[in-house]
Amino acid sequence: MAFERNTQETYYDSIIKQGYSRRDFMKFATYIAAYMGLETTMIGQVAKSLETTFRIPVIWEHFQECTCCSESFIRSDHPIVSDIILDKISLDYTLTLMAASGHQAEAAKHATMEKHKGEYILCVEGSVPLGDDGNYCCIAGRSAKDILIEAAEGAKAIIAWGSCACNGCVQAAYPNPTKATPIHKIIKDKPIIKVPGCPPIGEVMAGIIVHLITFDRLPELDNIGRPKAFYAKRVHDSCYRRPYYDAGLFAESFDDQNAKEGYCLYKVGCRGPMTYNSCGTIRWNNGVSFPIQSGHGCIGCSEEDFWDNGPFYERLTGLAGFGIESSADTIGKVAAGVLAGGLAAHAIAANVTKRKELSDRIRRGKANEKKFES
Amino acid sequence: MRSKNYKRVYVWELPVRIFHWINVLCITVLATTGFIIADPPAILSGAEASESYWFGTVRFIHFATAYIFFFNMLLRIYWAFVGNRFANWKAFLPFSRKMRKNILHVLKIDILLMHDKTNDVRNISVGHNSVAALSYVALFIVAVVQVITGFGLYADNSGWWLPDLFSWVVPLFGGDFMVRTIHHVATWFFILFTLIHVYLVFYHDWLEGRGEVSSMFGGYKFVQEDRLTTEDIEDLNENSEEMESTPAETSPSS
Numbered sequence: 001m002a003f004e005r006n007t008q009e010t011y012y013d014s015i016i017k018q019g020y021s022r023r024d025f026m027k028f029a030t031y032i033a034a035y036m037g038l039e040t041t042m043i044g045q046v047a048k049s050l051e052t053t054f055r056i057p058v059i060w061e062h063f064q065e066c067t068c069c070s071e072s073f074i075r076s077d078h079p080i081v082s083d084i085i086l087d088k089i090s091l092d093y094t095l096t097l098m099a100a101s102g103h104q105a106e107a108a109k110h111a112t113m114e115k116h117k118g119e120y121i122l123c124v125e126g127s128v129p130l131g132d133d134g135n136y137c138c139i140a141g142r143s144a145k146d147i148l149i150e151a152a153e154g155a156k157a158i159i160a161w162g163s164c165a166c167n168g169c170v171q172a173a174y175p176n177p178t179k180a181t182p183i184h185k186i187i188k189d190k191p192i193i194k195v196p197g198c199p200p201i202g203e204v205m206a207g208i209i210v211h212l213i214t215f216d217r218l219p220e221l222d223n224i225g226r227p228k229a230f231y232a233k234r235v236h237d238s239c240y241r242r243p244y245y246d247a248g249l250f251a252e253s254f255d256d257q258n259a260k261e262g263y264c265l266y267k268v269g270c271r272g273p274m275t276y277n278s279c280g281t282i283r284w285n286n287g288v289s290f291p292i293q294s295g296h297g298c299i300g301c302s303e304e305d306f307w308d309n310g311p312f313y314e315r316l317t318g319l320a321g322f323g324i325e326s327s328a329d330t331i332g333k334v335a336a337g338v339l340a341g342g343l344a345a346h347a348i349a350a351n352v353t354k355r356k357e358l359s360d361r362i363r364r365g366k367a368n369e370k371k372f373e374s
Numbered sequence: 375m376r377s378k379n380y381k382r383v384y385v386w387e388l389p390v391r392i393f394h395w396i397n398v399l400c401i402t403v404l405a406t407t408g409f410i411i412a413d414p415p416a417i418l419s420g421a422e423a424s425e426s427y428w429f430g431t432v433r434f435i436h437f438a439t440a441y442i443f444f445f446n447m448l449l450r451i452y453w454a455f456v457g458n459r460f461a462n463w464k465a466f467l468p469f470s471r472k473m474r475k476n477i478l479h480v481l482k483i484d485i486l487l488m489h490d491k492t493n494d495v496r497n498i499s500v501g502h503n504s505v506a507a508l509s510y511v512a513l514f515i516v517a518v519v520q521v522i523t524g525f526g527l528y529a530d531n532s533g534w535w536l537p538d539l540f541s542w543v544v545p546l547f548g549g550d551f552m553v554r555t556i557h558h559v560a561t562w563f564f565i566l567f568t569l570i571h572v573y574l575v576f577y578h579d580w581l582e583g584r585g586e587v588s589s590m591f592g593g594y595k596f597v598q599e600d601r602l603t604t605e606d607i608e609d610l611n612e613n614s615e616e617m618e619s620t621p622a623e624t625s626p627s628s
Contacts (some may be wrong), residue, residue: 167548222545223545224545232530237530243423245429246423246429247421247422247425248414248417248426248432249423250414250417266414274549274550303548305549315412328558328559331562336562336565336569339566340569343569346485346573349487350487350577350581353487353489354581361583365583
């Protein structure tokens with residue numbers, strides 16, 4: 001059975017056993033170090049660490065999700081990346097990819113949880129529904145919440161894969177019927193690495209795993225808990241169309257000449273300026289492209305509540321409670337108009353009601369004018 | 375009929391006036407560039423990006439002006455502690471019964487346009503009236519919101535420690551989207567405030583004829599002679615140097 005692998009085997013051993021050459025291994029170390037944002041002198045450390053550390057057991061839980069995170073992962077650039085996840089990190093339990101099923105699979109998971117208590121990494125893909133006692137997502141007869149709490153208890157660290165696990169994604173969109181809840185709102189006492197995105201970039205996922213095994217500690221996280229190496233900059237700041245933005249050259253619609261020229265998609269709703277991710281630098285599908293390069297604005301999939309933040313193809317500032325169509329500017333213009341009208345009415349009323357004071361003052365002023373120089 | 379005897383009172387000191395006009399310029403520039411950034415005009419051209427940088431320049435003006443706006447605000451806060459009684463922070467918050475009474479009076483006379491039964495000179499404020507003062511407190515709060523959200527959005531573009539002090543803002547609101555929405559909506563409060571503020575300044579100048587409009591240029595307002603040395607001036611009297619030249623023998627108003 002796949003789960004009876006010898007975990008006392010280093011990453012390097014198993015990579016070589018898999019049929020890769022040492023040269024392939026070094027290429028991988030160089031490549032992943034670059035993605036992790038390390039400088040070249042650190043490549044040796046990455047290689048050495050992969051040669052000497054034993055594989056960390058990983059339990060990968062799937063809750064309310066679409067498996068796009070796993071899909072993104074197994075399609076990441078370098079074959080070793082997917083190998084390292086699927087084989088080398090000893091993925092002891094993952095619903096989508098394991099060979100075992102039913103009681104066997106659950107038994108294997110519990111065996112790992114007991115044997116490696118306090119050592120294994122828990123990867124969570126998907127949010128956890130808390131509505132109706134968690135009945136919206138049950139696996140092996142237990143609710144996602146129970147499974148998560150049980151699995152998290154012995155975990156060394158938790159990686160929240162994708163927007164579902166980080167902020168709830170589409171199933172947490174208003175009105176959130178299942179009360180889909182991100183991981184950090186349920187598990188409070190474990191270090192959690194958030195890797196938002198729908199899905200996250202495969203190389204980002206691999207980079208984080210390699211960072212964990214190379215340095216035996218969490219990558220540096222920002223104040224939301226995302227690795228700084230991948231989420232420190234807005235997509236906008238690394239976008240190849242950024243010069244068009246600075247030049248004020250924008251596509252007005254997706255079929256105009258400006259769009260054909262490849263101008264900035266800011267005015268057709270691109271969320272790049274509000275989205276923290278590395279799509280602009282790492283890109284997708286072996287670095288082939290990313291949404292903006294393919295002519296579609298960023299939808300901000302790695303940002304919290306991106307489904308609720310208005311239409312993807314409009315750059316508007318909506319206001320909750322005023323209806324979807326009314327933007328802040330419409331309301332502002334109406335308010336300013338009403339106010340101006342009110343002030344004009346007030347001005348007229350003031351002149352009418354205070355006419356006595358006014359005429360008195362004018363009379364006194366005129367009298368003084370006559371006395372002047374006399 | 376005798377015309378009333380007016381005395382010139384130095385109300386708005388030079389730093390207050392400078393603050394006011396810098397603030398006016400900053401808000402105008404920030405709102406204009408802000409709306410351009412939010413919804414840039416459509417330009418149809420075959421230009422290449424390397425040929426121009428106007429949008430970047432608009433953003434630069436917005437950021438540079440934001441710094442001026444911010445430091446100008448800090449200066450005003452400083453002056454709220456060292457300036458004269460009309461600039462003092464205490465003049466803005468209705469701590470005293472007198473100021474609370476003044477709120478009602480202003481609402482009745484100036485907003486609802488009712489008439490005073492008795493003619494009490496003390497009802498006419500020399501500095502800010504209490505309602506206006508509260509509106510400046512509200513404006514200050516909105517300005518703080520703009521500073522926090524603005525620097526919050528800007529923090530990531532900058533390596534300087536000052537904007538970085540605001541790097542907690544975006545995580546607090548869950549993302550840039552909400553921060554930007556607040557920043558955008560708050561701009562409208564400045565516009566609505568400006569409409570009301572300018573109208574009421576004209577209103578007071580027109581109906582009271584005490585130099586309301588020019589006071590923000592020259593600093594002086596004209597106050598009825600009876601008004602000086604009445605008890606309400608005395609109970610505010612912390613730094614009365616400016617008043618020393620005025621005749622003290624006028625009888626208190628009955």
